[in-house]
Each structure stands twice: as structure tokens, then as C-alpha cells.
Amino acid sequence: MEKIKIMGIFAHPDDEFGMAGTIVKAISLGIEISLVCATKGEAGKIRNEKQKLLKTMSISQIREEEYLAACNKLGVSRSFNLGLEDGNSKNWNEKKVISDIIDVIEKECPTQIFSFDMNGVNGHPDHKALAHIC
Template sequence: MNSSKTRFLGVFAHPDDEFAIAGLIRKALSCGVEVHLVTATRGEAGRIQNEKKLLLGKMGPADIRVAESIDSCKQLKVTQSYFLGLPDGASEN
């Protein structure tokens, strides 16, 4: 790894929270910045807007949210994304 390269680290509570800064991510990447995203939970306490996704497959809400987040990161061309898998709604301040 080149230690002189500029890096950006985004830390989020839930999958899909990266959408809030998608423009910033794209701008950073276009400037040659390495973008790494860390998501603390799998989002299992959240709801899925499109309930059809739950009916069409064997994936639960957390699996769908993580898969969508991975797809989002691929589309944004994020350098690397990490999922910590902490329980959603159970973390203390």
C-alpha cells in the first residue's frame, strides 16, 4: 500500500447510510482518493421498503440491506467496504 496516497474513511451505523454521502464519495474517488467504508451493523432492526424482495428469496432483511450496500459500493467504485456485524439497536453509546 502506498503510504502517500490520500485516504477517506467513512464509518456508518447501518447498510445504506453511505447513500447520504454518495456525491462526496464520487468526488473523492474522481480526485484519486482511496475510499474505505465501514458499516457497524447489518441493519436487521430496519425495514425493507420493497417487501417483494423478502417474498422472492430466502434472504432476510439484514441480508438484503447488506447485499444492497455491497452493490452500492461497487457502483460507486469504493476502494473497500467492511461490515463489522454488530447487533443493530443493541450497541451502547
Template sequence: MEKHVVVIYPHPDDEAFGASGTITKFRKEGIPVTYLCGTLGEMGRNMGNPTFANRETLPEIRKKELIEACKVLDVELQMLGYRDKTLEFESRDEVAERLKGILEKIEPSLVITHYPEHAVHPDHNAFGAAAVEAVSRMDKNKRPTVWAQAISMTHIQDLGEPDIVNDITPYLKTKMNTILAHKSQAQGMISKMKQDSEDFEATVKARLGTESFYTWKF
């Protein structure tokens, strides 16, 4: 059984789409979970249809959504204040050292993050790489396991099958509520899924019912 789980993703909603079922399972088992969120996703292009936000108001909207999503998941939230779409330009060394300091205070047994170079978005790749680097710098005796999430089209071809495949259908309702808390990002996607599918529930289960990770080898 895990002692404490730390989730490290760059954007509000990464936790919802990527790991909220797994997080819910841990919380149901009484395991504390802390989410280190890198940015507020303030450079996101999704302003709603009809438009509900502009570049000035979006950061505060996404911050409120993030806080609400973390209430749904019952996790502790730490917002790290980096700027959206710039993480690839931050000093990897400085970000890794900052994350290492946080992790050494929390002392998690497991870290969940993106798999560098297989996470599609430059922020995902950069923050995942910094998280892996942070853990690699920790004392080997206190180093947590890392579950790295790959979402590129070629990840199975390049990396093989994931080590961990969690069936999260028992927690799908909580996952959907977490996604829906990020209303600015989820609204369009949910509408499109409803338009494109004859059986919405079956589509949700097929697309969102499993969460997969690779165990990072140091």
C-alpha cells in the same frame, strides 16, 4: 490531497444519503475510499409496498444492496457484523479498539463518521462516538482528520455552522444511483418526494445537493 479516506457508518444506505457525493469526488480524484459498515440494517421496518421481504430475508437483501451500492461508488467494503439497533449496547471500548486496529492497518488521512449526540439514531450516535474514540486512541502523529456529520434538527443551533459544506451537484447522478442501489430503503422515499414536489429534480438538488461535516477537535 487525501491519502486514503475511511467512512464509518452503522447502516447500509448511511453512506448513500450521507456522503456518497463527497465519496464520489474523492474517487474521481483517484483517492482510495474504504467503507466500514457496522450492521446490515436487518431490523429496518421497511419491507416494501407491496411487501418484498420479511425479517428472515431482509438481512440478505440489504447485504446485496450494500455490495451493489459500493460497486456504484467504487469503494472497498468491510462489513463489521454488528447487530442492527444494538450498537448503543455494545462496549464502547471494544468497538473503539476494533476500529482503531482497522484504521491503523489502513492508515487513512481522513475519517468520515456521524457526530455523536447529533446523529438522531442511537446506532448513529454510538458508532460515531466509537469511531471518534478510536481515532483519539491512535498515535497523534498518525491520527487522521475526522469529519463528523450532524443531522439533528438542532445541530446548527448547538454546534454552529459546519466547517465543510461540499456542493456535490456535479456528482448528484452517482449519489442518486447509490441511493437507488438500496432499493428496499429508497423506493418509498423517492416515491414520496415525487408525490410531494412539482419539480422532482429541483427537490432532489435542494435536499441532496450538499453534504456538510464538522471537523472534530481532539
């Protein structure tokens, strides 16, 4: 039987929370999990005690750090970032994004891929763009 490998593809650091339960359960069953994050979250907001970090770090650095910590805590095998501009999905080069995602898929060889529904779960333009691409 083929080993199950799941890949999640999301737009922003913190979008992985939507499949956190699936990740934890899958890892408990010995399933490998890898995640692809399209952006570094630079258009996001920091609304907690980490605001003080904005004096020495960019939003994207803070969010990337949080994303990597979440991946580590959840037990994610590998994570990738496509480096797309957050909040500017209307200008993403769709052919390049598809090519970059295919490259990661070919490297990881997942048996299942999870991403957003066609409405991007909450209608966010970046989520919807990625759902269309995936």
C-alpha cells in the same frame, strides 16, 4: 506528497448515502475510499418492491446486498462490516468496537476519516453511539 485515503465509518447499510457525493468526487480525483459499516441492518425495514425477497432472504441479507451494490456502484475500494447488532447500540461492547475499528484503520491507513456528528445526524441511537466511539 502522501496519497489521500478516506474512510467512512457508519452504523447501517444505506448510511453511506450521506457521503455519496464526497465519495464520487473523491474517486474522480483518484482518492481511495473504504467504508466500515457497524451492523448488517437487520432492524431496518424493507418498504419497496424488495419486500417480496423477504420470503427467501433475511432483512440483513437484503440490506447487505444493497450496501455492497452501492459500494460497487460508487467505486468504493474496500468495505468492512463489524457485525454489531442493529438497533441495540446500548449493549455494544464499546472496547471491542473500538478495537475492531482500530484494526480496520491500521489495515487501511486512511488519511481522513468521516463519520456522524455527535447527534448522529438524525439522532438515531446507533448513529450517536458510533459517533461517540469514533
